[in-house]
Amino acid sequence: MSEDQPLLEVENLHVSFPIRKGFFQRTVGAVQAVNGVSFSVPRGTSFGLVGESGCGKTTVARAVLQLVEPTAGAIRFDGEDVAKMDAVALNRFRGRVQAVFQDPFSSLNPRMSTGRIISEPLRVHRLTPESQIKAEVARLLDMCGLPARFADLYPHEMSGGQRQRVGIARALAMKPELIVCDEAVSALDVSIQAQIINLLEDLQKELNLTYLFIGHDLSVVRHICDQVAVMYLGRIAETAPSDPLFAAPRHPYTQALIDAVPNPDPDYEAGRHIAPLEGEVPSPANPPSGCFFHPRCPLVTDRCRQEAPHLDPVAPAHFAACWETAQTVPAE
Template identity: 55%
Template sequence: MTTTEPTPAVQKSSEVLLSVDGLVKHFPIRKGVLQRQVGAVQAVDGLTFDVTQGETLSLVGESGCGKTTTGRLLTRLLEPTAGTIVFEGRDISHLREGQMRPLRRDVQMIFQDPYGSLNPRHTVGKIVGAPFRLQNVKTEHGVKRAVQELLELVGLSPEHYNRYPHEFSGGQRQRIGIARTLALRPKLIVADEPVSALDVSIQAQVVNLLEDLQEEFDLTYVMIAHDLSVVRHVSDRVAVMYLGKIVELADRVDLYENPMHPYTTALLSAVPVPDTKRKGKQERIRLQGDVPSPINPPPACRFHTRCWKAQDICKTVEPPLIQLAPGHQTACHFPENATPEQEATATAAAKA
């Protein structure tokens, strides 16, 4: 990945493509012969955000914070427990499988594992051509020609049409998965850690490919990632998740240069600095303890058990996700890098 400073993010459109309000997903825990519910895993607990046409919104956070579950909810691979998902003005939260089928053309997903997401028994031609057959889409020059053009688009050879997944490297397999995702020209792509399983030398190639495709086809991405260096390179906005909730949502440049939530500050302090002159000046914040269980999360602010700024109010009053600066939302009673006016806004929100 290039080490040059990324250019400031630009809002690409004001048109909201995807709107999420109060999204919840709880997985029931059942025991006994009668399989009675005795609890629930609160994987996602009240997410609210919008995604505008043509932008890249990244979801970041520690493993187990609910990023992948959120991605599967957005693509309706999982049924939400509560909340709404509105795509192009239509509520798709609880559509049946038959009703979702036409929308699959517009909402697609890139999976994390380039090995497990491809059927080893099928050729590349059959894998990439599956969306055309499943959606009964007719192409001008036939499915084979369309698949070969897709393979060229993602940097592979048309001659790979009759080969099997085991004959390719990890990066090439991910390109095959991307070609399959692009087959029906979707409007929204949820990319679940698309480069985390790849070698570092290949990651930059795939990231650059995704950016080129976004520009060419006016794609909108919801990127799920844990590598904050990659996130800084590709994102327009970043949402930081902790234990099923969004704790900070801001423009990429603003978030990296002026983080307000203590958890975000701790995450950014762990990002490796390639500049040896600055490396020694970076203060590493080490969080104490493990992430609490989503089965029984802490009350009020879920981060208070690991936060160095926590006070009594953090244990009794849940901080709302409010805007403390233009386009910068934070859920914290005592935000970092905040002006006196912003601190007063956070205090007033807690009392409301």
């Protein structure tokens, strides 16, 4: 494929889950977890999906990993539609795309040593001769900042940060091109978060990895991601390169998320006024008409209540879905 071809393309992705009731489990409705999400991730870059819990960002990640089946839309990896892959191509795809999960304790088998955890994909996919597996495990551990002796330890004998390094080493065993990081640092202490983020950045530079980074900590996402998309109730509210998005957010929801992040300067924090969002996130089983954000938006108009805004360009490479703030300009 051409180097200009994005490694991952998600086009108009929909994922819904049926609501069943009664003895016969009849379908009475559906939860629209993801509702028309589109984005692309160039090779060697990091793309972040952020938003409140329940906004659909993890469902997008699971759809990319083929852990849930999309209701509609397309997911293309290196130009090939994942849904149309045969068994051989799909097996190859699963090796090229790996995941690092939120909780490193629950994602590691407590009955297996670190050496067995990391070597299992090497054996299953026959990537390394049996005589070389021990050396390969040691190499992967070293890449992730752990000494070779950790191959004999079990998950309960390690700290959270060490377990997450093992999870990263397991993902690297398949020599992936794309790694989906689903809240990969949110379960760790702040000091450990910084170490894992630095490790991910070093590995990206060394191995030319591409990341799809799912998170709700805006400071982490801003640090590690080149492009960021803000999700609300299954839709993308705003997307832009990281620095412009945080410097000049154009959607009221993005502004509210950024305002909610505390500032380390106590004088600045004491002097600023924050207008918290009112109301609760609507149910994805019964979303509001028009703009999904209008029940909580301080800029709401009658048009917002009746007509859903499109994700339109508001600045070069910057898109927002808001009738009031999106002054359309030609996209570059």
